[in-house]
Amino acid sequence: MTIYLVDGTYELFRHFYALPSAKNGDGEEVAAVRGVMYSIRALVREGATHIGVATDHVIESFRNDLWPGYKTGDGIDPALRTQFELLEEALRAWGLVLWPMVEEEADDALASAATKAASDARVEQVIICSPDKDLAQCVHGTRVVQRDRVRKITRDEAAVVAKFGVSPASIPDYLALVGDSADGFPGLAGWGAKSAATVLAKFGHIEAIPEDHRAWGLDVVRAGSLAATLTRDRELARLFRQLATLRTNVPVFESVDELASRGPTSALSGLRRRLAVDD
Numbered sequence: 001m002t003i004y005l006v007d008g009t010y011e012l013f014r015h016f017y018a019l020p021s022a023k024n025g026d027g028e029e030v031a032a033v034r035g036v037m038y039s040i041r042a043l044v045r046e047g048a049t050h051i052g053v054a055t056d057h058v059i060e061s062f063r064n065d066l067w068p069g070y071k072t073g074d075g076i077d078p079a080l081r082t083q084f085e086l087l088e089e090a091l092r093a094w095g096l097v098l099w100p101m102v103e104e105e106a107d108d109a110l111a112s113a114a115t116k117a118a119s120d121a122r123v124e125q126v127i128i129c130s131p132d133k134d135l136a137q138c139v140h141g142t143r144v145v146q147r148d149r150v151r152k153i154t155r156d157e158a159a160v161v162a163k164f165g166v167s168p169a170s171i172p173d174y175l176a177l178v179g180d181s182a183d184g185f186p187g188l189a190g191w192g193a194k195s196a197a198t199v200l201a202k203f204g205h206i207e208a209i210p211e212d213h214r215a216w217g218l219d220v221v222r223a224g225s226l227a228a229t230l231t232r233d234r235e236l237a238r239l240f241r242q243l244a245t246l247r248t249n250v251p252v253f254e255s256v257d258e259l260a261s262r263g264p265t266s267a268l269s270g271l272r273r274r275l276a277v278d279d
Helices: 008-018 031-045 084-091 106-118 133-138 156-166 168-178 193-203 220-244 268-275
Strands: 004-005 048-056 098-103 125-129 144-148 153-155
Touching: 004 031, 004 106, 004 193, 008 031, 008 048, 008 084, 031 048, 031 098, 048 084, 048 106, 084 098, 084 268, 098 153, 106 125, 106 133, 106 220, 125 220, 133 144, 133 156, 133 168, 144 268, 156 168, 168 220, 168 268, 193 220
Parallel strands: 004 048, 004 125, 048 098, 125 144
Antiparallel strands: 144 153
16 A cells, blocks of 8 residues: 655645735635645546645744744735634545644644554555755655655655765755755755755764764865854754654554544535535
8 A cells, every 4th residue: 555644734834825815705714725735636537546735823832842943833824824723624524534733843743644654564655745955864765755746756765866976864964964945954054955965964963073074075175164153053953953853653553444534514515605616
C-alpha cells in the first residue's frame, strides 16, 4: 500500500492566496476550505486509499518557548484564520484521519506518521504531500518521498541531495546555518546555502565540523570568516537546529490500517451546504 500524508495547513494557505474570495449564505469565507477539499478529492480520484492529514490547530507550538522570534499567528488574515476550524470540520466530515496539532506542529505529525508508516513492511511507499523544506529531513531512499503537488515534483533522497547539496539527515543542520525565514529564525551570519552545503556534505552535522577551517573545502579567507562566526555562535546554531528538527514521536496512529479511506460521514451533507459545494 501507499500512504499519503497531507499538510493541511500548507494546503489551506495555498488555496487562500490562490483562489478568489467566496462566501456562503451566512457570509462565511469558505473559498480556501473548498479548494483544499477539491484538492484532496483529486488525490482520492488519482488512487489514494490511505490518507492522513495534519493541521496546525494553533500556529504557536513548543518552539515559541525556545526562540522568541519563532513564527506566530500574528498577522494572519482574519478571513484565513476563520477557516482553520472549518477545514478540520470538513476533513472529519469526509471521513479522513486528522491530526490537529496544538503543542507540536503539523510537520511534527507528518514526520511521526512517515516514520511510523515506513516501519510497516506492508507499506511500499510513503508520500509526504508538502513542499516545505524542513520535511525533506523525513525523506528516505525511495521509500519515503516528498511531493510538491503544485509543481508536480516528487523528491526522493537523491533529489533532496541534488536540491540542497546535503542528505536528508543533514537538513536540520543546513537550516540551522542558513536560517528559515518562514519559521522565523535567521541562521548564522555569513552562512549561505552554498557554504553550508559544501561543509555539511563533507562533515554531516554541526558538531562534526572541525575548528580547523582549512579542512572545510572552501576558500581559506571565506572559511576563516565563517569559522569565526561558528565558533562564536555554535550554541545558537544548535538551538536553531533544535527548532528545525521535526519530532517523530507524536502519537498519530497505531496501525496504518487506520488511514484507510472510510468514506464520508453523515455530517458531510451539512458541510456541503455550509461550503456551498455542488456535487
